[in-house]
Amino acid sequence: MSQFLYMSGYAAYVWPSIGLTLALLVFNILWARQLTRDAQAEARRRIASEDAS
Amino acid sequence: MNWVWFHRFGSPPYFYAVAGRIVPWLAWPAGLLIVAGLYGGVVMAPPDYQQSDAARIMYVHVPAAYVGLMSYTVMAISAAIGLVWRLKVCHAVAAACAPIGASFTAVCLITGMLWGQPMWGAWWVWDPRLVSMLVLLFFFIGYMGLRGAIDDVQRADRASAVLASVGIINVPIVHYSVVWWNSLHQGASLIRKGGPAMPASMWVPLVLVIFGFTFYFYAVMLVRARAEVLRRDRGGSWVRELLTAPEQPK
Amino acid sequence: MTSRPSLYAAALLILQRDLRLAVRRPGEWLQPVAFFICVTLLFPLALDPAPERLRQLAPAALWIAALLSSVLAIDFLFREDGRDGTLEQFALSGQSFTGLVLAKTLTHWLLTGLPLAVAAPLAAVALGAPTAAIPGVLLALLLGSISLSLLGSIGAGLTLGLRRGGTLVSLIVLPLAIPALVFGAQATDLAIRSEPAAAPLYLLAALAVLGLTLAPVASAAAVRIGLE
Numbered sequence: 001m002s003q004f005l006y007m008s009g010y011a012a013y014v015w016p017s018i019g020l021t022l023a024l025l026v027f028n029i030l031w032a033r034q035l036t037r038d039a040q041a042e043a044r045r046r047i048a049s050e051d052a053s
Numbered sequence: 054m055n056w057v058w059f060h061r062f063g064s065p066p067y068f069y070a071v072a073g074r075i076v077p078w079l080a081w082p083a084g085l086l087i088v089a090g091l092y093g094g095v096v097m098a099p100p101d102y103q104q105s106d107a108a109r110i111m112y113v114h115v116p117a118a119y120v121g122l123m124s125y126t127v128m129a130i131s132a133a134i135g136l137v138w139r140l141k142v143c144h145a146v147a148a149a150c151a152p153i154g155a156s157f158t159a160v161c162l163i164t165g166m167l168w169g170q171p172m173w174g175a176w177w178v179w180d181p182r183l184v185s186m187l188v189l190l191f192f193f194i195g196y197m198g199l200r201g202a203i204d205d206v207q208r209a210d211r212a213s214a215v216l217a218s219v220g221i222i223n224v225p226i227v228h229y230s231v232v233w234w235n236s237l238h239q240g241a242s243l244i245r246k247g248g249p250a251m252p253a254s255m256w257v258p259l260v261l262v263i264f265g266f267t268f269y270f271y272a273v274m275l276v277r278a279r280a281e282v283l284r285r286d287r288g289g290s291w292v293r294e295l296l297t298a299p300e301q302p303k
Numbered sequence: 304m305t306s307r308p309s310l311y312a313a314a315l316l317i318l319q320r321d322l323r324l325a326v327r328r329p330g331e332w333l334q335p336v337a338f339f340i341c342v343t344l345l346f347p348l349a350l351d352p353a354p355e356r357l358r359q360l361a362p363a364a365l366w367i368a369a370l371l372s373s374v375l376a377i378d379f380l381f382r383e384d385g386r387d388g389t390l391e392q393f394a395l396s397g398q399s400f401t402g403l404v405l406a407k408t409l410t411h412w413l414l415t416g417l418p419l420a421v422a423a424p425l426a427a428v429a430l431g432a433p434t435a436a437i438p439g440v441l442l443a444l445l446l447g448s449i450s451l452s453l454l455g456s457i458g459a460g461l462t463l464g465l466r467r468g469g470t471l472v473s474l475i476v477l478p479l480a481i482p483a484l485v486f487g488a489q490a491t492d493l494a495i496r497s498e499p500a501a502a503p504l505y506l507l508a509a510l511a512v513l514g515l516t517l518a519p520v521a522s523a524a525a526v527r528i529g530l531e
Contacts, residue, residue, distance in 0.1 A: 004096070007109070017114065021117060028273050035281075036279065039283040043283055047293050136524075198474055208528055226510075230481060230482035230486065
């Protein structure tokens with residue numbers, strides 16, 4: 001296992017690359033979800049204000 | 054030929070509903086392919102005979118480069134369609150592509166640097182491919198900058214669509230000018246050319262990750278495009294029906 | 304139906320009008336040239352001015368200065384005419400809007416690109432280039448600045464009337480200008496080293512022709528969008 005993590009000496013390059021990529025994948029998902037929530041909240045606010053008036 | 058389906062796609066409520074149904078069908082394969090490909094590439098594939106385990110960076114670097122280029126293409130084509138046929142949905146798709154594509158391009162550059170340091174002994178080498186990717190990142194930044202600077206949504210859509218179209222014509226010119234520049238300044242590329250073909254244990258995981266990233270891109274892009282469509286049509290009656298319906302969609 | 308002048312006549316009218324305006328507002332075309340000379344002047348001051356080193360650096364200095372200067376100058380292309388409604392009159396005139404935008408862009412090139420190309424050999428000689436290099440440098444800048452003006456017209460059209468237009472124009476135009484920079488600097492370098500510079504000059508000419516055919520369409524579309 002430690003042999004695998006060691007990456008024959010390239011651990012400092014291989015793992016950050018993969019970690020960064022996975023972080024990007026997660027980040028893009030969260031970002032897209034947040035945009036969806038924002039858009040829905042905005043539309044709901046607008047509907048509520050229209051109904052109130 | 055019946056073009057009704059095409060026009061239906063141009064209608065925001067239809068797009069919103071269909072895209073929402075498609076997203077899971079893209080997201081789950083994407084997850085499976087990425088996990089399988091990365092497992093195959095990082096754990097199972099043999100180390101490269103020249104580059105040893107450092108070559109495993111390839112399994113994220115190459116797919117990121119591919120998705121970066123693909124997303125610019127998707128963005129430009131969609132923007133051009135939106136410009137010609139004035140389809141709001143196409144502009145929403147183009148707007149959704151840019152940040153994802155920019156982030157993949159940035160990751161491609163950073164992983165390229167992390168690969169270059171142990172292999173070439175330098176964080177950055179003025180290799181034509183690296184330079185072209187950097188220029189692509191600047192195209193994305195310019196596109197998003199223009200979009201952000203224009204307050205009126207319609208104008209932002211159409212102006213950025215012109216820029217994306219100009220950009221896609223320029224990408225090959227920039228690429229070949231940089232290749233030409235490099236051949237004069239630097240001699241052959243540092244990346245080995247015409248080396249031994251990759252064994253299947255190496256290219257199969259690579260292809261899996263490329264497909265996985267592609268599915269992932271379309272899934273996230275559609276989620277973003279849906280949000281964009283909703284934001285633009287927030288006063289529309291279909292949005293009201295959608296959000297005040299008894300069973301609310303997630 | 305009143306008869307309207309041909310596109311050629313309209314283009315000539317634009318040329319005359321813009322040249323007359325330029326005579327009254329000399330800053331618009333003098334400032335970019337002054338800026339160009341000023342930037343090239345900075346390079347020897349930032350380095351030690353050993354003649355051999357300066358000569359190596361000259362193409363890069365000339366072209367980066369030319370790029371920055373053209374981006375700075377492009378601000379003048381549509382700004383005034385966009386503000387006072389002239390561009391809208393152009394759009395309503397029934398003439399080919401693309402043709403009129405091209406006429407404006409070429410006039411702009413006469414006012415900013417041409418002085419740049421004329422000033423470049425002087426700057427090159429000051430940076431240690433032999434006098435035999437003058438025709439090559441002049442030709443490279445002449446051809447290259449056409450591409451720069453045309454690309455700039457796209458950027459200027461896209462950012463028409465925007466408050467934060469300045470840095471955005473450079474961000475949009477500079478990456479597009481990379482091919483012109485590569486071939487232009489290469490031609491200048493070969494000219495300064497007294498080697499045949501035909502190949503990059505042909506490529507620069509090809510870029511200029513490509514720009515002349517495609518860029519006006521894009522910038523006219525961009526200006527129209529900006530006017531809406």
